Amino acid sequence: MAPNRAALIALTALAPVSWGTTYAVTTEFLPADRPLFTGLMRALPAGLLLLAMARVLPKGAWWWKAAVLGTLNIGAFFPLLFLSAYRLPGGLAAAVGSIAPLCVVGLSVLLLGQRPTARTLLAGLAAACGVSLVVLKAAGALDPLGVLAALASIASMSTGTVLTQRWGRPDGVGPLALTGWQLTAGGLLIAPLALLIEGAPPALDAPAIGGYLYLALVNTAVAYWLWFRGIGRLTATQVTFLGPLSPLTAAVIGWAALGEALTPWQLAGMALAFGATMAGQLAPAPRRKASRHCETTDRRPSVGPPARSGTADRDARPRHSSNPR
Template identity: 65%
Template sequence: MTTRTAGPAEASVAATLALTSLTPIVWGSTYAVTTEFLPPDRPLFTALMRALPAGLALLAITRVLPRGRWIGRVAVLGALNIGAFFPLLFLAAYRLPGGVAGVLGAVAPVFALAFATVALSENPGARKLFAGVVGVFGVALVVLRADAQLDVVGVVAGLAGAASMAMGTVLTKKWGRPDGVGPLTLTGWQLTAGGLFIAPLALLVEGAPPALDAEAVGGYLYLGVIGTAVAYWLWFRGIARVPATSVAFLGLLSPVSAAVIGWVVLGQALTTLQMAGMAIALGSTLLGQAVGAPKEPVQPAPVPAGDSSVALGTETSPEKVLTLT
C-alpha cells in the first residue's frame, strides 16, 4: 500500500489555513478583554475604537487610497466586514445571554456556502454542508446554557451579523485586490470605511465618548492592533489564497477560543459537555476545509514603493490605485 504525500501547493494551502486560523483564535479573546478592561455598555464606541484608529494607521503606513470602482467596493466591503458586522455582533451579545449570540455567529459558514454558490460558482458539496450544520451544534454545546433566553431583536441581529460577515468574506474573494495592493492596504481601506460607518451611529446612540483609564487604553490598543489590524490582515490574506468557504469555517474556532480563555484566564469552569462541543467544532472546522492545490495560483507582481505591505511578504493583483504623497 502506498501513502500519498502532499505536494508543495497543498502544503502551502495548509500553511495558509493554519496562519489564518490565528485570526478567530485572537477574536476569541475579545470577550475577556471587553469585560475585564473596557467601559461597560459601550458596544458601538468599542466597535469604533477597534476599527477607525487601526484603519487610519494602516492608511498612513501604506499611503495608498482606492480609486474608481474600488471606492464603491471598499465602501461595501467595509460595511459588510466591519461597519455592519461589529454593531450587529455587539447588539446580539447584549440582548442574548447564555451564548445564543455565539451559536448564531456559528451559522456564518452556512451562509458563506450559500453565497459562494451564487457569487463564486463554488460547489459546497455534502461534506461542507454537513460540517456547517454539525459545527453549529458543536458551538451550541460550548456556549449555550440551560437558562438561555431568546430575544427577537437579538436573534435577528445575530443572524444578520453572521450573514454580513459571510457575504463580506465571499465578496472579498470575488473582487480580489487592485494592482499593487496587498492585504495590508485592503485591510486599512476596509477598517477605515467601516469605522466611518460606525462613527455617527455611535455618537447618535451612545453620546460623547467615555473617560478612559490606563486599563481601557491598553484594552483598546490590544483590540485595535492585534485583534483588528493584524487579525483582519491575516483574514484577508487567507481569503486571497484559499477558497472563501474554507476561511469561513475557521470562524468556528472563535467561540472555542473564548471558552478556553475563560477557563484559563478568568477561572471559568469547563463541563464535559463543553469539551465535547469543542471537539465537535474543531472536527467540523477540519471537515469544512478543502486542502489542495489552488486552481489558479496567484503569481506575485511588482509592488510600488508606496505599498508597505510588500514588507510583509504579500502578493498583488490587477487594478490601479492612488498613492498618497
C-alpha cells in the same frame, strides 16, 4: 496537505483565535452599553494605521467597492457584534455565529457559482452542532434584540467575505492596503452614528484604554490583515470554516481565566467543532480536481479557472496546490 498551505491556514486561523477573546475583553474591561463607540475604537485607529503603512488609496471603482466591503465587514458588523455581546451571554452569541460557514456556502452558490459538496454541508452542520454543545447553557432568557443583532452580524460578515473573494484586489494592491481601506471606511461610517446615538465618548480608565488598544492593534489590525490575506489565497468557504475557532477560544478563556467549568458535553462539542474545521480545510473543491485533471491529461501547468478581475487572476493560480480563489 502541503506545508506552505498548512502554514497559510495556521496563520489565517490566528484571526478567529484572536476574535475569540473579544467577548472577554468587552465584558471585563470596556465601558458597558457602548457598542457603537467600541466598534469605532476598534476600527478607525486600526484602519488609519494600516493606511499609513500601505500608503495606497483606492482608485476608480475601488472607491465604492472598498466602501461596500468596509460597510459589510466592519461598519455594520462591528456595532451588531458588540450589541449582541452586550445583550447576550457570550456563549449564545457564539452559537448564533456558528452558522457562518453555512451562510457563506449558500452565498458562494449565488455570488461565486461554487456548488457545495455534501462533505462541506455536513462539516458546516457539524460545526454548528459542536459550537452549540460548547457554548449553550440552559439558564438565562433570550434577548430578542441581541439574537437579531447576532444574526445580522453574521449575514453582514458572510456577504462581505464572499464579495471580498469575488472582487479580489486591484493590481499592485496587497491585503494590508485592502484591510486598511475597509477598516477606515467602516470606522468613518460608525463615527457619526456613535456620536448621534450614544453621545460624547465615555471616560476611560486604564483597563479600558488597554482593552481598546488590544482590540484595535491585535484583534483588528493584525487579525483582519491575516483574514483578508487568507481569503486572497484560499476559498471563502475554507476561510470561514476557521470561524468556529473563535467560540472555542472563548470557551477555553472562560475556563482558564474566568473560572467557568467545562462539562463532558462541552468537551465533546469542542472535538466535533474542531473536526469540522479541519474537514472544511481538507475537502477538495471541484475546481482543484479539474486543475489536477488538466495537469495529468494535457500535461500543462495547473492554472485553474479564469479569475473575475484584477489581481484575482494572479491569485487564482495557486503556488502550492491550494484551491483556486
